[in-house]
Amino acid sequence: MLGRLLKNIHGGEKTTEIASHLNAQGARINGGKKWTGNAIAKMLHNQRYMGIEKFSGEIFTDVIPQIIEEKLWKVVNGMMVDYRRNYKKDKYDPYFLTGKIVCGYCGESVIAEAGSSHRGTRYKYYKCNTKKVKGKACELRNYRKQELEQLIIDKTKQYILTPTKIEEIAHMVVDKFNEELSNNIVLKCLEKELKQINSKINSLVKNMEQGIVSATIRETLYKLENDRADIVLKIAEEKTKIDRPLKFEDVKNFISLFACKDYDDVFERNEFFNRFIKKVILFNDKIIVIMCGNKGPDSELAINNDELYAKRILEKLEKKSSSENENDNKNGSAENSDSHFDENNKIFKEKEDELDISVQQPPRGGENVT
Numbered sequence: 001m002l003g004r005l006l007k008n009i010h011g012g013e014k015t016t017e018i019a020s021h022l023n024a025q026g027a028r029i030n031g032g033k034k035w036t037g038n039a040i041a042k043m044l045h046n047q048r049y050m051g052i053e054k055f056s057g058e059i060f061t062d063v064i065p066q067i068i069e070e071k072l073w074k075v076v077n078g079m080m081v082d083y084r085r086n087y088k089k090d091k092y093d094p095y096f097l098t099g100k101i102v103c104g105y106c107g108e109s110v111i112a113e114a115g116s117s118h119r120g121t122r123y124k125y126y127k128c129n130t131k132k133v134k135g136k137a138c139e140l141r142n143y144r145k146q147e148l149e150q151l152i153i154d155k156t157k158q159y160i161l162t163p164t165k166i167e168e169i170a171h172m173v174v175d176k177f178n179e180e181l182s183n184n185i186v187l188k189c190l191e192k193e194l195k196q197i198n199s200k201i202n203s204l205v206k207n208m209e210q211g212i213v214s215a216t217i218r219e220t221l222y223k224l225e226n227d228r229a230d231i232v233l234k235i236a237e238e239k240t241k242i243d244r245p246l247k248f249e250d251v252k253n254f255i256s257l258f259a260c261k262d263y264d265d266v267f268e269r270n271e272f273f274n275r276f277i278k279k280v281i282l283f284n285d286k287i288i289v290i291m292c293g294n295k296g297p298d299s300e301l302a303i304n305n306d307e308l309y310a311k312r313i314l315e316k317l318e319k320k321s322s323s324e325n326e327n328d329n330k331n332g333s334a335e336n337s338d339s340h341f342d343e344n345n346k347i348f349k350e351k352e353d354e355l356d357i358s359v360q361q362p363p364r365g366g367e368n369v370t
Contacts, residue, residue, distance in 0.1 A: 005018060005040065005043075005044060014037070015037035015038075015040040015041045015044075015080070016036075016037035018035075018037075018040050019034075019035040019036050019037050019039065019040050022035040023035050041080055044073075044076060044077065044080070045077060045080070048064060049066070049067050049068045049073070050066050050068060050070050050073055051064055051065055051066030051067075093124070093266060094266070094270070095112040095124070095126070095145060096149055096269055096270055096273040097110075097126065097148070097149065097152075097273065097277070097280055098111070098112060100273070100277055100278065100279055100280055101126060101279075101280040101281075101282060102279070102280070102281055102282070103128045103129070103130065103138060103140045103281075103282060104140070104281045104282055104283040104288070105128075105138055105139050105140050105283070106128065106130045106138050106140075108128055108129040108130045108134075108138070109129045110126045110127065110128050110129065110140070110143075110282055111126070111127060111128075111129050111132060111133070112124070112125075112126065112127075112145075113125040113126065113127035113132060113142065123144065124144070124145035124146065125142040125143060125144055125145060126142065126143045126145060126148060126282070127142050127143075128140045139284065140282055140283070140284060141284055143282060144308075147308055148287075148308075149269070149273075151287070151303065151307065151308060152277065152280065152287070152289055152303070153263050153269070153272060155289070155301060155303050156272075156276060156277075156289070156291075156301065157258075157259055159301060160276070160291060160301060161255070161256075161258060161259035162259075166252060166255050166256055166259065167252060169255055169293065170248055170251040170252040170255055171248065172293060173246065173251050173255075173293075174246045174247070174248050174251055177245075177246050178245045178246060181245060184238070186238055187235065187238045187239065190231055190234050190235045190238060191235065193231055194228065194231045194232065194235065197224055197227055197228045197231065198228065200224055201221065201224050201225065201228065204217055204220060204221045204224070205221075208221075258272065258275070258276070275292065276291055276292055277289060277290075277291065277292065278290045278291060278292045278299075283305075284305070285304070285305050286302055286303060286304055286305055287302070287303040287305065288300060288301070288302055288303075289301040289302075289303065
């Protein structure tokens with residue numbers, strides 16, 4: 001049986017498929033449990049079937065007999081490792097706005113949601129916590145994950161990561177960082193403590209010069225000198241931690257890099273949302289995006305949701321046009337195909353004219369935001 005399973009995996013069959021076949025045949029694991037893909041993988045990964053036994057950190061090859069071919073075992077296990085790695089890579093698509101996004105109507109957080117269509121297509125959404133967890137009514141509609149995240153990226157690049165805005169952000173970062181650099185609280189406290197210790201030592205030394213000497217004074221002086229040595233060492237360590245002051249051009253060039261990226265890579269998308277997006281407030285007709293950094297109207301971006309609706313309408317019309325063209329081609333009706341194409345182009349143009357997509361800076365907090 002084991003040899004047949006290895007050959008099936010080598011032939012491209014998945015562990016879950018093998019488990020289904022075994023269960024359909026009535027086969028069971030010890031204890032009467034049904035086979036699972038994980039159970040199959042665990043069994044095939046067991047080195048004991050190659051005659052290898054591990055005990056107390058040592059490996060023995062002459063204790064139990066080998067019942068499968070070593071080459072086939074290594075090839076199959078390598079295939080399973082590659083499949084698992086690729087599966088995780090393909091499935092790694094986190095909800096980047098988790099913890100940053102709230103409902104503009106009820107004030108609850110907006111959380112991750114996923115579902116499948118009747119055709120098996122997988123969809124990911126952001127859904128108000130009031131509806132999903134509490135089971136109560138909320139007028140906020142669900143937002144498609146990919147659409148929402150991409151819209152925020154596009155509009156941030158278009159209206160925030162502009163040359164003028166980048167210069168403003170760079171000045172803000174440089175001023176704030178260098179101000180904190182010159183105001184090192186830890187270093188100031190250590191220097192103040194060192195000054196107090198030196199004052200006490202000088203006082204004791206003066207007393208000793210005047211002939212006031214005792215065992216207690218000597219012990220106190222010895223302790224103060226040890227404390228001073230420790231403080232001096234800590235001050236030196238703290239000074240080594242101090243970074244060099246930031247330069248405006250360096251910060252400007254660094255931020256400009258984010259305006260040039262496409263953010264197709266999930267790790268770059270994650271970095272974008274962590275660096276720039278502080279909070280997102282959702283409404284059905286608009287999105288309020290609050291940027292990291294400065295407070296006030298300049299740190300907020302209001303996005304009209306017409307663009308999301310426009311894309312969906314155009315996608316549906318394109319699918320309809322494609323389907324009609326395919327039918328016309330099958331029927332050999334080229335004239336009708338051209339007619340449908342012209343008609344759909346006209347519809348696209350009308351819809352684009354109707355949907356006035358606008359992005360503007362709102363009053364602080366946004367309209368209707370509580």
